[in-house]
Amino acid sequence: MAIHPSLLLARLVATSVAACTLLGAQAASEPQRKARTPVAPAAAPVQPLQDDELALSARVSIGSIPCELGQSVNLRPDADAPGYFHLQLKDQRFHLRPVASATGALRLEDQARGAVWIQLANKSMLMDQKQGRRLADECASPLQQAYAEHLKRNPAPSLIDVAQKSR
Numbered sequence: 001m002a003i004h005p006s007l008l009l010a011r012l013v014a015t016s017v018a019a020c021t022l023l024g025a026q027a028a029s030e031p032q033r034k035a036r037t038p039v040a041p042a043a044a045p046v047q048p049l050q051d052d053e054l055a056l057s058a059r060v061s062i063g064s065i066p067c068e069l070g071q072s073v074n075l076r077p078d079a080d081a082p083g084y085f086h087l088q089l090k091d092q093r094f095h096l097r098p099v100a101s102a103t104g105a106l107r108l109e110d111q112a113r114g115a116v117w118i119q120l121a122n123k124s125m126l127m128d129q130k131q132g133r134r135l136a137d138e139c140a141s142p143l144q145q146a147y148a149e150h151l152k153r154n155p156a157p158s159l160i161d162v163a164q165k166s167r
Helices: 007-034 051-057 142-153 159-165
Strands: 063-066 072-077 086-087 090-100 106-110 114-120 124-128 135-140
Touching: 063 114, 072 135, 086 106, 086 114, 106 159
Parallel strands: none
Antiparallel strands: 063 072, 072 086, 086 090, 090 106, 106 114, 114 124, 124 135
């Protein structure tokens, strides 16, 4: 059975109008999707710290700490969760808890975001474990800066020198 040309044209026009209407509706709703405020992920419940973790948190240097390349981090205690800390680097924010370290370094972690703050006697650094890179390095509080200067004036003996003296 053959379709009359005017009927074919009418179907083509109706299909085109429907397609344009759908595309227009989709395009109109697109800015609304972008304008929606993203829902913040639910904060992970704060686990109470053990006594040894609380002892570690007492040794953490806090405040605005200058780093290399003109960066600085702001590290402050969490008033609502004893032993936890808030760290901000530019627009990035982390919620850190102390973690025991075999090396003696102070280690604070945000496991959800993969951030690790490592505090040594003479400097600190912020690592992104998920991407395997440093976010901030050579960060030093006034106490760490003083210790770094002490090490420059009074360098620790090398492991070779110590091993030879013990013979």
